[in-house]
Amino acid sequence: MQTTDSSSRSDDRAVLREKFAIPNLNPGFDKQNPPDSKVIDSCVHCGFCLPTCPSYRVLGKEMDSPRGRIYLMDGINKGEVPFSETASQHFDTCLGCLACVTACPSGVRYDQLIEATRSQVERNQPRSFAEKALRKLIFSLFPYPNRLRLLMWPTVGLYQKTGLQKRLRSLRMFKKISPQLEAMEALLPDQLPEKAFRDDLIGVTPAQGETRYRVGMLLGCVQRLFNPDVNDATARVLAANGCEVVVPANQGCCGALTHHQGQEEQTRQLARQMIDAFEPHNLDFIAINASGCGHSLKEYGHILADDPAYAERAKAFAAKVKDVQEFLAEVGLTAEMSALQEEPLAIAYQDACHMIHGQQISVQPRQLLRQIPGVKLKESMDAGLCCGSSGIYNILQPEIAQELGKKKVTNLTNTGASLIASANIGCFVQISKHLELEGKVIPVLHPMQLLDMAIRGKKLSR
Ligand code: SF4
Ligand code: SF4
Incomplete structure (x- = not known):
């Protein structure tokens, strides 16, 4: 009324x-x-x-x-x-x-x-000059892995090796310029591995044994630099479970980062490029190991609904997209696995928001982890509460993100688990940072890394 x-x-x-x-x-x-x-x-x-x-x-x-x-x-x-x-x-x-x-x-x-x-x-809405500049920097850098590499290779290497990073951090120089800039700098990994600067997986990894599916794999724009081990592990787990893994060379960013920030045209451009990259490969599925990316890729039909040349192709593409854990739980693991340590292993699985709320996936990762011999899962309080990463939120709204990161790490460590499993690169970076700030030493690994180790008979190092 x-x-x-x-x-x-x-x-x-x-x-x-x-x-x-x-x-x-x-x-x-x-x-x-x-x-x-x-x-x-x-x-x-x-x-x-x-x-x-x-x-x-x-x-x-x-x-x-x-x-x-x-x-x-x-x-x-x-x-x-x-x-x-x-x-x-x-x-x-x-x-x-x-x-x-x-x-x-x-x-x-x-x-x-x-x-x-x-x-x-x-x-x-008009934004301040500083905010506009920061957003421009983020949107013209993060979705383009090669630009990010160009910047990080000489800059970050020298910056960290010369001790300049430590010095500037101790003086809190970045905070004096802007809290957002300080937050962005704090997310830099201590070291970037050599392989962060190569895309070794591009091409086809053959299935082990009988080929059950032909699966495309996304490398992710931030993940391939900040945590490339997850991609290696994902490809091995898929191959060990009868998947031929196809990694197209010309894939870019899925557009999740720009999509979640209302950058419509850039998101559409990135989506079109992604479809062009995967479409010719005749895939059964496209497996995604970062939940933010998976959520946006499943939305392509909606994102490109008004594009006559891509609307139908986008729907067909989105229909093939599966979170890698959703996919493996559905088709079933066929590879043998062994325990990751002699004694039982307590793992706290952290639900990423775009996985649990965005894709309603929470059972499948737990199902897979429980299949590793000796694994006991621990559930944390407030499991569905965001860790504060949320794409670039921890850069744009550092104070709120800080509070949430602290809460999340407290809840996860209160479970008494000796390892945290996280299936999203943003959460991985945020949780690792807050564990370090709290002085807690607990490994954070992607479920694919754990499955990979269990398949290869590797033990967790102490
Ligand atoms: S739960 Fe929140 S969004 Fe839903 S009807 Fe109630 S107030 Fe509205
Ligand atoms: S921050 Fe609050 S309003 Fe925004 S999506 Fe999350 S629950 Fe909804």
Whole structure:
């Protein structure tokens, strides 16, 4: 009732403004895909989503909760709330973790709402010079592994080896320039392995034994540099379980990073390039070992829905995409495995948001890990709460991300597990960093690395 009244009031105001040429002092969303009022109206404001929302848990304000942001979107849609910098800041604090979508008993598609809103913010809200420059740097660097390599090879090598990194960190020089820059620098690994600068897996890895499936594999733009061992392990596990593994040379970035930040055109370009790279290889499936990437790749049909040349191809591509754990649990492991140590091994599996909330995958990784002899899984408190990584959120909103990283590491270590399994590169980087900050020495490995070791009969080093 109230909704109808308020929307007709705002319609009246729009007519009056037009008639008397009164400027609109409450500029709203532009006409290009504003958040859908039908989806907004499906929220019954019950608040069940609030305790699951990481930004609300840290900031404690209604406007930084899913319900509060839906109120804001509604107000802006109706011209009752200005689409101001303040409103945008509340949208910016959203991690896009989708925990609220899982929690909502009314099935509100907050994911669709925030996706539309982020693009509106990107198009219509001015950002400070420093923020614009940082975003430009991130979007022109991170999705392009070769550019990242070019920068990191001489720069990071010298920067770390000469001791300059230690010196600048101890003086907190980056914080003086910007907390975001400090957060970005803090994510740099201590050392980049040699193989981070090569793509050894490109080509075809034959299946061991009978070929059950022909599977494409994504290298990931950050993963191939920051943790290339995960890709090696994934290819070996797939091959050992009867998959011929195809890694196309011209694959770029899947577009997850830009997609989650409302950079629509760049995301579409990256998606088209990805489809072009994989399509000619006649694959049964495309296996993904980073949950953020998997979630975006499964969305290609939606991302390219308005592109006549790619819409159908994008749907066909997305239908083949599987998280590697989802895939292996479905087709079944055929390779023999042995224990990773003599005594039982307690592992805490960490649910990445785009895996558990974005793809509803939580059982399959646990099923696979339990098949390793001697593995006992430990469940942590608040398993579905974001670790604060969320793509580049830990760079853009370092204080909130810091708080969440600390919480996550405390919950994981409280399980008493001697190893953490994480299936997403962003979570791996965030959790490793916070373990180090807390002075805790616990290995963080991808489930594919654990399966690979168990298949090859390797033991965990102590
Ligand atoms: S989004 Fe869902 S859970 Fe949250 S307030 Fe609205 S209806 Fe309730
Ligand atoms: S996506 Fe995550 S951070 Fe954003 S409103 Fe939902 S629960 Fe909160």
